[in-house]
Amino acid sequence: MSEENAGGVAKKFLYVNRKAPYGTIYALESLEVVLIGAAFEQDVSLAFLDDGVYQLLKGQDTKGLEVKNFSPTFGALEDYDVTKLYVEEEALQARGLSAADLVVPVEVVSAQRMAEIMAGQDVILNF
Amino acid sequence: MKFSILVNEGPYTHEASDAAFQFVKAALAKGHEIYRVFFYHDGVNNGTRLTVPPQDDRNIVKRWSELAAQHKLDLVVCIAAAQRRGLMDKSEAKRNGKDADNIAPGFRISGLGQLIEAGIQADRLVVFGA
Numbered sequence: 001m002s003e004e005n006a007g008g009v010a011k012k013f014l015y016v017n018r019k020a021p022y023g024t025i026y027a028l029e030s031l032e033v034v035l036i037g038a039a040f041e042q043d044v045s046l047a048f049l050d051d052g053v054y055q056l057l058k059g060q061d062t063k064g065l066e067v068k069n070f071s072p073t074f075g076a077l078e079d080y081d082v083t084k085l086y087v088e089e090e091a092l093q094a095r096g097l098s099a100a101d102l103v104v105p106v107e108v109v110s111a112q113r114m115a116e117i118m119a120g121q122d123v124i125l126n127f
Numbered sequence: 128m129k130f131s132i133l134v135n136e137g138p139y140t141h142e143a144s145d146a147a148f149q150f151v152k153a154a155l156a157k158g159h160e161i162y163r164v165f166f167y168h169d170g171v172n173n174g175t176r177l178t179v180p181p182q183d184d185r186n187i188v189k190r191w192s193e194l195a196a197q198h199k200l201d202l203v204v205c206i207a208a209a210q211r212r213g214l215m216d217k218s219e220a221k222r223n224g225k226d227a228d229n230i231a232p233g234f235r236i237s238g239l240g241q242l243i244e245a246g247i248q249a250d251r252l253v254v255f256g257a
Binding site: 011013025026029032033036037039040042122123124125126127 | 133135167168207208238239240242243244246247252254257
C-alpha cells in the first residue's frame with residue numbers, strides 16, 4: 001500500500017496481547033490496529049501472553065458488562081490473511097486452559113520459543 | 128536513525144508521555160530523525176489544548192506542541208480512539224455535530240494506517256505505555 005512497499009518488501013509485524021479482553025480497552029483497540037494494518041500487506045503475527053490468552057477464550061458472554069463481545073472477530077482474521085497466532089504455553093497452563101478452549105486454531109509455543117519469535121520481528125506493537 | 132514513536136497513555140496519570148517526550152528530545156539532539164509520533168488509546172488525550180496543569184508543574188500538551196513547531200514533528204492522534212474520548216479538530220467537530228473542538232496546535236487527527244505506515248517507514252518503532 002505504501003510506496004516503499006510497492007516493491008513487495010514486507011516487514012514482520014508482531015502484535016503482542018498481554019491483557020484480558022475486558023476491564024481495559026487495550027485488547028479491543030489492539031484488534032482494531034490489526035484489522036487496519038492488514039490492508040498494508042505486511043507479514044503479520046499475533047502473540048498472546050499473560051491474561052491476553054483470555055481474549056481467545058470460547059464462550060465469552062459480555063451482556064452484563066454492556067460491552068461488545070469482540071471474540072468472534074478473531075475468527076475473521078483468516079479473511080484478512082492474518083493466520084499466525086502464537087499463544088504462550090505457560091500462560092495457558094497457569095490459567096488451566098488449553099488450545100481446545102480457544103475460539104480459533106493457534107500455535108501453542110513455549111516462552112523460550114516466543115522469545116525467538118519476538119527476536120525475529122521488525123516491528124513489535126505491545127498492547 | 129529514523130524513529131517512529133507510539134504513545135499509548137494519557138498525560139499525568141502515566142509516565143509514558145513524559146518518557147516519550149524525553150526520548151524524542153534526546154534523539155533529535157543526537158541528530159536522529161523522528162518520522163512520526165502516533166497517539167493511541169488514552170494517549171490521544173495528550174493532544175487536547177484545554178489542559179490547565181498547576182503552574183509549578185510541566186505542561187505536557189504545550190511541551191509537545193512547542194517541540195513539534197521547533198522540529199516540524201508529525202504528531203498524529205488516532206481518529207477512532209479520539210472520537211471515543213472526545214478529542215476533535217474543527218472538521219471532526221462539525222462532522223459530528225459538536226459545538227467545539229479541542230485539538231492542540233501541532234497535532235493532527237488521522238487513521239490507524241498512519242501508525243502502520245510509521246512502523247514500515249522507520250528503522251525503529253518505539254512504544255511508550257501499555
